[in-house]
Amino acid sequence: SSHTHPTLAFHGSALRYAITNLQMPAMSPTMTEGGISQWKKKEGEEFSAGDVLLEVETDKATIDVEAQDDGIMGKIILPDGAKNVPVGKVIALLAEEGDDISNLQPPKEDSTPSKKEKEPTPPPPSKPKPQETKAQPPLSEPASKSASKHPKHSRPLFPSVLRLLQSSNIENPESIKGTGVRGMLTKGDVLAHLGKASSPTGTYK
Incomplete structure (x- = not known):
């Protein structure tokens, strides 16, 4: 059969x-x-x-x-x-x-939920945090080092003026009179200063 x-x-x-x-x-x-x-x-x-x-x-x-x-x-x-x-x-x-x-049984639903509730307990992935804080401080160091290379000045300078001062080896821009807004140095001020410095006699035209 x-x-x-x-x-x-x-x-x-x-x-x-x-x-x-x-x-x-x-x-x-x-x-x-x-x-x-x-x-x-x-x-x-x-x-x-x-x-x-x-x-x-x-x-x-x-x-x-x-x-x-x-x-x-x-x-x-x-x-x-x-x-x-x-x-x-x-x-x-x-x-x-x-x-x-004649002997069908309903699915055993009631016994399974209790097992499911116990499973989701993995909350300790909080170890990476200390590494993050260690990586932060070195970032501020290069900034202070690079700042020391700039000419000494108390006034804010335009990047183009800064470059001109550096290329002309002027270490004390305070001695140059600024004609820009709020007394800021302009490239013209620096070039005028360089012009005076390079013709000490004043007869040079």
């Missing part, structure tokens, strides 16, 4: 293999829970794809839930009138034609 076919031994039990969990469907993207208005099929009753299995109540409407495939209503877990059923909760077990549904 077909019962001695070797492939059946693979599944351990052909009964288990065919059972489908019918879960509370999400009737809208925002739906998180619903109610079971009425089952349209009784336990042991056959149905075809497209048959209405039950009516689900949402906060807006009552909606028919249709079967996706042919099968048998194996076990109704949540009865008519069940309220606040979360989306994804198993509300019934569907079987296939020819299955023995």
Whole structure:
């Protein structure tokens, strides 16, 4: 007989293999829970794809839930009138034609959540912080070193004026009279100063 076919031994039990969990469907993207208005099929009753299995109540409407495939209503877990059923909760077990549904067991949902709660406890990845603080102080050192290379001055200088002072080896720009805004040095001031310095006699034209 077909019962001695070797492939059946693979599944351990052909009964288990065919059972489908019918879960509370999400009737809208925002739906998180619903109610079971009425089952349209009784336990042991056959149905075809497209048959209405039950009516689900949402906060807006009552909606028919249709079967996706042919099968048998194996076990109704949540009865008519069940309220606040979360989306994804198993509300019934569907079987296939020819299955023995007399000893169907609802899925053991209650024992699994306690295990899941204990798992998420990895909060100590806070070691990299000390390394960050060590890397910061050296950043300020090069700035102070490079500042010492600039000519001594108490007034702010334009970058172009600074470069001119450095290239002309003028170390004391304070001696040059600035004609710019708030007495700031301009390139013209520096060039005029250089002009005077390079023609000490004043006869040079």
